[in-house]
């Protein structure tokens with residue numbers, strides 16, 4: 001079943017990705033905003049989500065679907081899809097070739113398929129539960145034995161000014177304790193960067209499940225571990241991804257940084 005779900009997700013990711021690239025110039029003229037006036041959404045986001053949603057239901061009409069741009073289908077099959085049609089919409093609008101279609105399939109509460117596709121670089125990241133993680137068919141592995149002070153860490157920030165102030169205060173506390181920070185603008189691709197060793201670790205507060213569901217599986221199938229600062233399952237409160245020992249060290253450093261930056265309010269999503 002996982003192979004069937006993977007095949008469908010890959011086909012739809014490629015179709016939606018190609019459509020997104022083809023319609024960019026037209027789409028950026030349709031940009032509006034969502035949670036804040038710096039949280040963009042375009043006709044391409046909506047069109048890509050519609051292509052994916054229709055593609056799933058044409059083959060699997062009883063599945064459930066949750067999409068960033070409003071797709072909400074209640075099914076009965078026990079299979080639920082999480083869809084971010086363009087993860088990194090701000091990059092898409094500005095013509096920065098770092099955005100992706102992210103599609104995950106969950107069966108009876110467990111994510112079993114993850115697909116993240118960057119149509120600009122033609123990088124297809126895939127994973128099935130127990131089947132490994134791949135970039136264009138080549139197996140992926142996270143970095144190992146990297147101490148926090150030598151770690152290259154990816155992150156992202158919320159769209160609301162009050163959240164960005166808190167995120168910045170946490171980064172200010174963390175920065176002296178790591179090699180360096182990268183903020184590239186797509187959570188799904190940031191998680192894939194951890195899976196393939198482009199980043200040693202990644203963390204972000206305020207993500208939605210559609211941002212991280214596919215990347216979470218890809219990281220785990222590449223030998224990594226995802227958690228919150230308290231060691232729980234990733235959530236909108238925090239996503240930390242790395243090889244397990246580094247994930248735990250980063251979680252401890254973030255917990256301290258949050259306390260020092262007196263982070264009480266920064267919980268939840270945009």
Ligand code: LIP
Nearest residue numbers: 086087088089156157185186187
């Ligand atoms: C984006 C994430 C990114 C985060 C942005 C935004 P979107 O997703 O991929 O990591 O920092 O705030 O949430 O909104 O482009 O789908």
